[in-house]
Amino acid sequence: xxxxxxxxxxxxxxxxxxxxxxxxxxxxxxxxxxxxxxxxxxxxxxxxxxxxxxxxxxxxxxxxxxxxxxxxxxxxxxxxxxxxxxxxxxxxxxxxxxxxxxxxxxxxxxxxxx
Numbered sequence: 001x002x003x004x005x006x007x008x009x010x011x012x013x014x015x016x017x018x019x020x021x022x023x024x025x026x027x028x029x030x031x032x033x034x035x036x037x038x039x040x041x042x043x044x045x046x047x048x049x050x051x052x053x054x055x056x057x058x059x060x061x062x063x064x065x066x067x068x069x070x071x072x073x074x075x076x077x078x079x080x081x082x083x084x085x086x087x088x089x090x091x092x093x094x095x096x097x098x099x100x101x102x103x104x105x106x107x108x109x110x111x112x113x114x
Contacts, residue, residue, distance in 0.1 A: 055086025
């Protein structure tokens with residue numbers, strides 16, 4: 001299962017592309033929070049895809065990771081970013097409460113306009 005948070009569509013695209021290639025399912029973190037569906041007892045591979053906000057996690061992703069209950073054998077994380085992924089993986093790991101097996105970052109078009 002691959003959970004994503006996406007406000008521009010980039011992370012949704014990344015999650016759905018990976019899910020298609022691995023015969024998995026891409027699920028919106030926001031949808032899970034709104035439906036209060038936060039327990040997933042048997043998940044072989046857990047993927048997390050989020051954008052980088054101010055060198056860290058978006059608040060919605062942090063809340064989701066703190067409250068979700070998932071058992072998985074392998075957990076990977078992907079941060080999309082425009083300038084730098086910052087410490088997004090560190091914060092994801094901290095909010096999830098366990099080690100990530102793999103951490104990746106994926107450069108996307110930057111939308112920061114000072």
